[in-house]
Structures are given as structure tokens and as C-alpha cells.
Amino acid sequence: MAETTLSPADLVAPLFIAEGLSEPKAIQSLPGQVQHTIRSLHDEVRALHTAGVGGVILFGVPSHKDEIGSGAWDANGVAQVALRSLRDEFADELVVMADLCLDEYTTHGHCGVVRPDGTVDNDATLELYAKTAVAQAHAGAQVVAPSGMMDGQVGAIRQALDGAGFDDTVILAYAAKYASALYGPFREAVGVEIADGGNRYAYQQDSRNRREALREARADVEQGADIVMVKPAMTYLDIVADLRQALEVPLCAYHVSGEYAMIKAAGANGWLDATAVAIEQLTAVRRAGADFVLTYFAREVAEELGR
Ligand code: PBG
Secondary structure: OOOOOOOHHHEEEEEEEEOOOOOOEEOOOOOOOEEEOHHHHHHHHHHHHHOOOOEEEEEEEOOOOEOOOHHHOOOOOHHHHHHHHHHHHHOOOOEEEEEEOOOOOEOOOOOOOEOOOOOEOHHHHHHHHHHHHHHHHHHOOOEEEEOOOOOOHHHHHHHHHHHOOOOOOEEEEEEEEEOOHHHHHHHHHHOOOOHHHOOOOOOOEOOOOOHHHHHHHHHHHHOOOOEEEEEOOHHHHHHHHHHHHHOOOOEEEEEOHHHHHHHHHHHHOOOOOHHHHHHHHHHHHHHHOOOEEEEOOHHHHHHHHOO
16 A cells, blocks of 8 residues: 555666776765776666666766866766766666766866856856757767756757757756755765855755745746756755646656765664665655655665665
8 A cells, every 4th residue: 555666766876987097986975985987887887777776877077177167068078988988888778867067077166157256157157058968968868967056057958959969868957956065975076175165055045945946947847857856855855745746747856965974874873774764765755756866875775675
């Protein structure tokens, strides 16, 4: 009589591909997660696929950054190289997604281009997202996932993809992405530090706002988003439930780095059963209305569900 199910196919694994590594590098703040080499990335994706995980989403960790984040759309940038190689190997066996943002590639760590006064230039950033989307689609991404929260980003990306002949490429919009302290461990994972003690309050959402999420998500759907996301997950289940009610498009939530790290830390202390808590939380995200969940627990939970 269970009303809600959780299957490996409902999970998407975030993976980090780093440039210039000879061995995978452990991420201290995300126990069990690493910055991958191409070789270790292939092994991990194979293991995820064997466990039945539905897809992966790639984050690039470049060895060089610049003011505008040009590595993000470089045909030989770290993410593009990895996307090409994964699609060559796995074809359509599982879904290969690309996170689409500039923060991993910019020296100042913001998700867009920065004006001399230090503020982010929304509209100048859209052109760079458009170029990045085309580069990622060209490299084989079946899904591009803009995570920068610039206004108009979905429309700009849809237009650019269609113009370049990638009308089948799916856009997964980080639609309701809150300015959250739960992204802390992720910043170590990708080596991003925002310059001058900055933050993302100018473009990410205020955690006190609920109705605003609906406006953001509706705007994204109108601009052509195929799937919308709520992020983080557990602290925002009311938003997941709202969007499920209001929208017909597929919906997902991102169980983020801080959510993973908290459970892992408590588990390592023997204070709780980490895998059981992870399954309970991921099931709760599904119960709230998400069709699938992005989670660093993807492999561990999929393997547990398959036992
Ligand atoms: C931005 C981006 C972030 C995450 C995914 N995409 C960080 C941020 O917005 O500061 C966080 C993911 C996580 O914490 O697991 N490109």
C-alpha cells in the first residue's frame, strides 16, 4: 500500500571532472566523493549505470580560470572533453547532463560576468550561457542545466540551442534555487571562493520566500524549460509540493552537498544509520512531488535498494 516509491532510476549523480589530475582526488567535505580523472569518471559512471541510476550531471573543475569564465564554453574545456568521452562510451545507456554555470570558471567565483563595481551583469552573462549551452550540446550533453539564476537564462539558452540545430536538447532549469548555506561543501568540491567575501543574494532566492519560487518556475517554463528543479531539497519540501501542484512539467530537487555532508558526518560518528536516513530523505523528496532527485547518495542508495 506504499504511496511513494524510490528507485535507482529516480536518482541522478552529480560528478566532478577535474583538469590536470593523474589520480582522482578525495573531497574532504564530501566523504566518498572525488574529483575525477577521465578514467575514474568512466569507472564511476559504469558502476552507477550497473546500479540502475538514471543519469549523471557533470561539473567541470578547470585548471585555469579567467574573468569571464571562458573555459565554460571552450570546445576543449574540461566539461566538454568529459561529455564527449562519456557519450562515446555510454551513448544513450543513461542520461548525461551538464551543469551550466560560470562560477567554476571565473577568478572571482560569481555565476556571471562582474562589472567594475563588483555587481553581476545579468544580460551580459546571458550571452555567455548561450555559448556554453551550445558547446555542451555539441559535446554530447543530452540535458543542459543552467544553475546561475540569471533572469532570462532559459529563454536565451533555448534560442541559442535551437539556432545551432540542437532543438532536441533538454533544458533542466534550476528554477527555485535558494541562496543557501548548505552549498558549503560544494565550494570545496569545485574550488570556488567568491571574491571579497561576496555572496549570491543578488541572483539566488531568499529563503524566506515561498511565492517567489512559483514566479521563478513559471517564468522558466514560459521560456522553454523542459524540467524544473528546486534546490536545496529537504529545507524546501514546501516549494517542491507547491511546484508539483502548480506545474505540469517534470520536477526534480537537488539534495545538495551540505545535506549529504551532514548525514555522512553523523553516520561516521555512529550517531545514526547514514544510508537509512538518506533513503528516508530521498523518499520524502519523492513524496513531496519530485519525479527525480539529484544526490551524492545516488550510487550508495541505488546499490542498497538493489540488495
Ligand atoms: C553553481 C552551483 C552550486 C551548486 C550547484 N551549482 C553552488 C552555488 O550556487 O553556490 C551547489 C550544489 C551543492 O551544494 O551540492 N554553479
